[in-house]
Amino acid sequence: MGGLQGTMHWSLRSEIERHRRECGYTLSKLGELTGINHGSLSEILNGNPPRAMTIGQLDALAAVFGREPGWLYELYTEECITEGRISRPRLIPYLVRCAEVGRKDCIEEVVPKLLDNPKNISTLFLVAEQLYESGKQKESVPFYQAVVDSEKDGHSDQFVMSQYRLFRAALGTNSEENGEAVIRFSPYRNRLPENYQLDALFQLARVCFALQKWKKSEQYADELRFLAETIYIHELDRLKRNKKSELPETERHLVFYYAIGHLFKGAALEMQGLYAQAKPYVQGYADLGWFELLDEVGHQEVEKFRVWAKANLYTLEVLAGNTSIIEEYADYLESLPTNEILAGLISIMISANMYQFCVDEILERFSSHIASFGQFKEAIGLDRHLQFRYQTAIYEFDKGRIERGIEETLRCLSLADLMNRYDDTLKCVALFEEYRQYASTTQVEQYRTIVTGKRAI
Known part of the structure; x- marks a missing residue:
């Protein structure tokens, strides 16, 4: 057995053995508590050479010893890579678990070793896919990125799929990041x-x-x-x-x-x-x-x-410009879910501003829905909410209700800031500045808080 390999095995197993003795467990008792077969446990700890353990077995030992998830992961790599040979059945679950419990240090140590051989890119892709398919998009990103950075064939299935997965994982509420992802x-x-x-x-x-x-x-x-x-x-x-x-x-x-x-x-x-x-x-x-x-x-x-x-x-x-169907349209909107009501009200507000007619009754009719528009957190919902607030601000100013117009402008500005929508932010700033002299001290302070980067809403 090579010196380094022997030391690492001994370090991993000596730590386990030390904890076993400190807890006063016999091998039989430890096997009973962990669910690991007594014979297998004996071969893992005392075999010559020792039997390789799975990451699940290490996790079971950590739980019995009261240690945090990821315990001794830095010593586990030699169970997966010995003398340049890789055990994919142990390595893939290990890297998945490292990602799940946040052991980035272990991932950063192992991945470069794997990439010494281009054949191992497929291993990283399998790790990424397991994480992605189990709903752990964020954790899958470094592995997909490693595939993209290392794969020379831009037409290979794993390269193209990694690009797609990275695109899906990158999508959120930040407009700039979404644009870059596209x-x-x-x-x-x-x-x-x-x-x-x-x-x-x-x-x-x-x-x-x-x-x-x-x-x-x-x-x-x-x-x-x-x-x-x-x-x-x-x-x-x-x-x-x-x-x-x-x-x-x-x-x-x-x-x-x-x-x-x-x-x-x-x-x-x-x-x-x-x-x-x-x-x-x-x-x-x-x-x-x-x-x-x-x-x-x-x-x-x-x-x-x-x-x-x-x-x-x-x-x-x-x-x-067909304003004769506004009431009929509003009746229909009432039968729809809130996100569709929001989309409909944007159209009504744009039309009201374009053709200069009054929709006060409609705004009152849907006031409870309007009050709930803040629930939308995904990109399209946020965008619709922003457009509605901007059109409503213009409407209120046109009706001479300056204080309400300023309130709507501040709501719109906060949404534009949240989404990193620079053009919309500038439009809102211009609108506020036009009516700034009528703003209350509180409104001016709220405006200053948003534009200086300290979000108030």
Whole structure:
């Protein structure tokens, strides 16, 4: 046995042995408490050479000895890598556990050793996938990043998938970071397998919409519609020829991707003031009963988009200046969930500001919903909340209600600051400064707190 290997094994096992003696446990008792077979435990601690232990066994010993998770992990690496040989069955669970319990020091020690051999990149990818699939996106990031940094083949499955996983993990409420994530990932989107490509295009369209990059959102929505339709036609053709289904396994039903591609296309056109051009795309998801391959989930999606289409057709009418349907639209909004009410009220406020009509009764009618808009924490919800507050601020100023206008401006400014939305921040600052002379001491102080970087809300 090599000197270093022997020392490390002895160090790991001598620590375990020392704790066993301090606790006064026999091997039989220790085996009973840890659930490790007595014979196996004896071979692990006293074998010559000692039997390798699993990370789960080390965790069980730590728990019995009252030690914190991650105990002796720095000494465990020799169980996984000996004389340049790697035991993947022990190494992968070890690195997963290091990530779970926060032993970054151990990860940073092991990963460079692995990368001495390019074949081990696949091991890091498997670790990342295990973490990601178990809901630990943040913990998976360093491993995916190591794959991206080390893989020379930019077309390999693990490289492209790592780029996609990093993109998904990076998405949050910070607009600047979301924009950077789109730039990093978008060149690789067409290299993904079709099932992941559908999800990726949906996320790209969604994020670009939230970033107000309307042309980019249109582009990804077009790609998504085309891909979903291509897969749909291919699947119908296979079924007509009595062949086995080849529908890709996706996060959502295929009809969702087809419909959401239409939705983002129409929404992006709407945001550019192209209401007549947007209408056919909204009608494209208003009635998807013709869509075959629908199971129960698919039928639920069809119904959901039918409801959204009805609301969005109202929206286009209102934005185009048809104020006669405002009350009818408000009645319909009341039947929808809060996030859809928020989207509808933005359209009503934009229209009220554009065509100079009064919506005080509508604001009063939805006051309890408006009071709950602060619950939205995801990018699109925050963006909608910001747009609503900005339009409401303009509305209140136009109605001569200066104090309320200032209050709405401060709410909007705080949201823009939270999301790192510099353009919106500047718009809010300009709006506040226009009415600053009417602001109370408290409002001026609140404004100063936000713009100096100490968030008040």
